[in-house]
Amino acid sequence: MDVVSPELNSLLPDEIMDTEAIEDIPHSQPDGTAVQSEPGDDTSVPMETDTPAASENVNLCPDAAPTEHTQTLTTSAPADSTFSISTGSQLPISISSASSPLLTLKPSMATSTATTRTTDSVTGTTVTTSGLQKLTAPFTISAANHQIILNKVASSQATEAAKSAASQPQVIKQDGQKLLVTAIGKSGQPIVLQLPHTGNKPGVSQTVGDSKSPAPQFKVVTIGGRSELKPVAGSAGNQVTTLQAQQLKTLQIAKKTPTSSAAPIKFIITKTVNSKGLSPQTTVSPVIAGRVLTQNSPTPSKVTVVSVASPTSNASQKSMTLPVNVALGQQILTVQQSTSASPVKVATSQTTTQNIKPVQSVAVGGVGGSQFKTIIPLATQPNVQQIQVPGSRFHYVRLVTATTASSTGQPSGPSTSSIQTAKPMVVSTGAVRMSVPIVPAQTIKQVAPKPLTSAAVVTTTQTQQRLIMPATPLPQIQPNFTNLPPGTVLAPAPGGGNVGYAVVPAQYVTQLQQSPFVTLASSSGFPASTAIQTQARLPLNGLSTAETTSRPRKPCNCTKSQCLKLYCDCFANGEFCNNCNCNNCFNNLEHETERLKAIKTCLDRNPEAFKPKIGKGKEGESDRRHSKGCNCKRSGCLKNYCECYEAKIMCSSICKCIGCKNFEESPERKTLMHLADAAEVRVQQQTAAKTKLSSQISDLLMRTAPVISSGGGRLPYTFVTKEVLEATCECLLEQAKKAEQTHQPQAEAERLILEEFGHCLMRIISSAGKAKADCASINC
DNA sequence: GAGTTTGAAACT
DNA sequence: CAGTTTCAAACTC
Numbered sequence: 001m002d003v004v005s006p007e008l009n010s011l012l013p014d015e016i017m018d019t020e021a022i023e024d025i026p027h028s029q030p031d032g033t034a035v036q037s038e039p040g041d042d043t044s045v046p047m048e049t050d051t052p053a054a055s056e057n058v059n060l061c062p063d064a065a066p067t068e069h070t071q072t073l074t075t076s077a078p079a080d081s082t083f084s085i086s087t088g089s090q091l092p093i094s095i096s097s098a099s100s101p102l103l104t105l106k107p108s109m110a111t112s113t114a115t116t117r118t119t120d121s122v123t124g125t126t127v128t129t130s131g132l133q134k135l136t137a138p139f140t141i142s143a144a145n146h147q148i149i150l151n152k153v154a155s156s157q158a159t160e161a162a163k164s165a166a167s168q169p170q171v172i173k174q175d176g177q178k179l180l181v182t183a184i185g186k187s188g189q190p191i192v193l194q195l196p197h198t199g200n201k202p203g204v205s206q207t208v209g210d211s212k213s214p215a216p217q218f219k220v221v222t223i224g225g226r227s228e229l230k231p232v233a234g235s236a237g238n239q240v241t242t243l244q245a246q247q248l249k250t251l252q253i254a255k256k257t258p259t260s261s262a263a264p265i266k267f268i269i270t271k272t273v274n275s276k277g278l279s280p281q282t283t284v285s286p287v288i289a290g291r292v293l294t295q296n297s298p299t300p301s302k303v304t305v306v307s308v309a310s311p312t313s314n315a316s317q318k319s320m321t322l323p324v325n326v327a328l329g330q331q332i333l334t335v336q337q338s339t340s341a342s343p344v345k346v347a348t349s350q351t352t353t354q355n356i357k358p359v360q361s362v363a364v365g366g367v368g369g370s371q372f373k374t375i376i377p378l379a380t381q382p383n384v385q386q387i388q389v390p391g392s393r394f395h396y397v398r399l400v401t402a403t404t405a406s407s408t409g410q411p412s413g414p415s416t417s418s419i420q421t422a423k424p425m426v427v428s429t430g431a432v433r434m435s436v437p438i439v440p441a442q443t444i445k446q447v448a449p450k451p452l453t454s455a456a457v458v459t460t461t462q463t464q465q466r467l468i469m470p471a472t473p474l475p476q477i478q479p480n481f482t483n484l485p486p487g488t489v490l491a492p493a494p495g496g497g498n499v500g501y502a503v504v505p506a507q508y509v510t511q512l513q514q515s516p517f518v519t520l521a522s523s524s525g526f527p528a529s530t531a532i533q534t535q536a537r538l539p540l541n542g543l544s545t546a547e548t549t550s551r552p553r554k555p556c557n558c559t560k561s562q563c564l565k566l567y568c569d570c571f572a573n574g575e576f577c578n579n580c581n582c583n584n585c586f587n588n589l590e591h592e593t594e595r596l597k598a599i600k601t602c603l604d605r606n607p608e609a610f611k612p613k614i615g616k617g618k619e620g621e622s623d624r625r626h627s628k629g630c631n632c633k634r635s636g637c638l639k640n641y642c643e644c645y646e647a648k649i650m651c652s653s654i655c656k657c658i659g660c661k662n663f664e665e666s667p668e669r670k671t672l673m674h675l676a677d678a679a680e681v682r683v684q685q686q687t688a689a690k691t692k693l694s695s696q697i698s699d700l701l702m703r704t705a706p707v708i709s710s711g712g713g714r715l716p717y718t719f720v721t722k723e724v725l726e727a728t729c730e731c732l733l734e735q736a737k738k739a740e741q742t743h744q745p746q747a748e749a750e751r752l753i754l755e756e757f758g759h760c761l762m763r764i765i766s767s768a769g770k771a772k773a774d775c776a777s778i779n780c
Numbered sequence: 781g782a783g784t785t786t787g788a789a790a791c792t
Numbered sequence: 793c794a795g796t797t798t799c800a801a802a803c804t805c
């Protein structure tokens with residue numbers, strides 16, 4: 001299976017994290033395509049925050065004994081001890097194990113994430129591990145010091161070396177219980193994760209979660225960003241299991257600096273913890289840029305997520321009560337890098353038999369079976385997993401089909417562990433998974449488009465969706481993220497098994513979910529009920545969010561541009577054409593390749609092509625002005641031909657217009673504005689009147705429906721309904737009370753009541769007349 | 781709705 | 793960078 005090229009991966013925001021299920025082959029994608037890593041994939045997948053390649057290939061455990069207390073990760077990989085994690089036909093990830101002490105997790109697609117679903121060998125609980133993304137981290141596991149060193153695949157050479165040695169079992173030593181993660185930050189400083197020492201010797205089964213052995217803890221350390229511990233509620237189904245093998249951790253570590261985003265930080269953590277032999281002291285010691293965070297947990301079986309270098313840590317440290325199973329000792333930590341320094345929201349898919357509400361679970365699988373399971377309650381439905389990335393303007397939603405998201409646990413005995421069966425790990429491929437930023441129903445602050453390499457974070461209320469990302473491997477296309485329009489949504493492109501992400505306007509997510517594509521691409525069928533709700537939009541060309549939100553974009557009518565040029569407003573706004581009148585439209589997912597080329601062309605021509613034209617003006621000038629200015633010659637800049645006028649801003653000094661009348665003192669402009677205002681008021685009034693009338697008519701029609709049905713030859717409207725009678729009577733009674741309270745004479749009271757009755761009759765007649773006329777107009 | 785006008789985008 | 797062409801929206805009838 002083809003994989004997305006590293007170049008393409010480099011284009012994808014690191015925040016985009018998707019998880020795919022890792023399954024046994026029997027649970028693999030319907031087509032059975034297991035992604036195999038390609039040599040070319042071993043080449044460094046460029047990441048903007050990568051440390052120099054030379055330093056990425058890490059071998060931090062020279063003293064590691066290759067065979068001591070180790071188990072191969074790919075127990076059943078027949079030929080090369082390589083198991084592939086296929087993240088679906090579009091998001092393949094392969095993990096190649098090397099026989100050397102170095103254990104290489106090599107996602108063939110950097111942006112792919114993996115959701116590993118394994119079946120606990122003992123408890124039979126199915127656990128889903130999410131979070132492999134951009135996992136280009138060959139890591140070594142030190143047998144001497146309990147360290148696991150994760151690092152990116154710096155070069156193909158390293159990977160090839162790892163591959164060549166794949167025939168040999170992976171050696172993971174548990175002596176140190178230290179976990180070293182490198183290449184996470186730009187600084188190149190490794191992160192050392194100190195694995196908990198359970199005190200148990202390797203190979204000795206230990207029950208985790210019971211009264212004797214508290215649940216193991218592991219700490220997830222992030223570089224930069226605030227920390228927020230994602231509570232992971234262990235469920236009753238998290239039974240204690242005995243581990244015999246490595247434990248897999250998948251960490252997603254954001255690199256970006258924390259932002260003002262209110263989105264909680266979450267991690268996608270997949271961990272297969274082999275707490276056996278680990279000392280009771282659970283310590284995660286990340287070394288970040290020389291900083292070492294060491295936190296000791298009194299309860300070795302507890303998982304702690306710690307955010308490092310989080311200046312704005314507002315979330316209390318929460319412990320994830322993970323029922324970590326005691327196992328032989330080695331841990332596999334996969335670090336999912338993100339350019340965001342802020343931690344990312346953990347999104348893991350839960351697939352258990354437990355009666356748990358929408359949850360996301362961390363599935364843990366190991367040679368000895370699943371070691372623990374993490375259940376993360378979700379606010380959203382199981383099939384729509386939101387991934388909020390603080391520090392990013394994106395909100396991601398992972399669309400998970402029922403195959404993986406809601407798959408039931410596989411009751412399996414101790415001998416049915418998927419990993420134990422040594423079958424290639426294959427991420428559920430048939431499922432449609434998308435990591436797409438979405439804007440929740442409520443408008444949130446988002447981060448303006450910034451270079452991924454930039455640590456600066458600019459918050460903005462803009463929520464406009466733009467499209468930029470390639471869905472197919474297009475190495476030659478490298479959009480300038482600096483100029484990318486905000487609000488990019490990533491989604492897997494349809495139809496292609498080798499495609500990665502497609503840039504989808506956020507609102508298109510809903511479209512996708514409801515479109516046949518999703519249904520077709522999804523092996524299990526994607527519930528349409530997971531539609532994402534309303535989404536805010538960015539100010540468009542200076543218009544406020546409210547304006548753009550309340551006013552749907554006009555459909556384009558392009559005929560010759562294929563909607564792949566800036567002539568097309570949809571394309572220019574970074575949106576897919578939807579409900580447009582265009583012909584031969586290529587501005588859709590089906591033509592993602594062409595579209596991406598067009599995007600690149602536009603960006604090459606004008607790096608700011610997708611930036612809003614209306615921006616902040618110079619100091620002393622209007623707050624809003626056209627970025628380039630207009631060039632009007634004949635319209636006097638008083639027609640919508642003029643982009644300044646269209647944006648309801650005045651021309652500025654940078655405009656090159658001739659005969660401009662779009663300035664402050666222009667009488668023509670004032671007149672036009674007044675007329676426009678008056679017209680707008682009229683339109684609003686008319687709209688309100690129509691709305692009110694329609695409502696009334698609808699109400700009347702509903703009330704009179706039985707009468708209509710029983711019709712006869714009578715007037716189709718019987719307005720003297722029970723409700724009308726009651727209302728009339730109430731009016732009359734009220735009038736009588738009023739007369740009584742005011743001590744009116746009886747004659748006067750009767751007069752008032754009759755008068756009120758007359759008013760009621762008039763209202764009834766009036767309504768009847770209107771309804772009749774309107775009904776006649778609509779052939780009622 | 782068809783035709784015209786207009787100016788931005790694209791092209792040379 | 794300037795001139796020309798293309799294009800689709802805005803506008804007019």
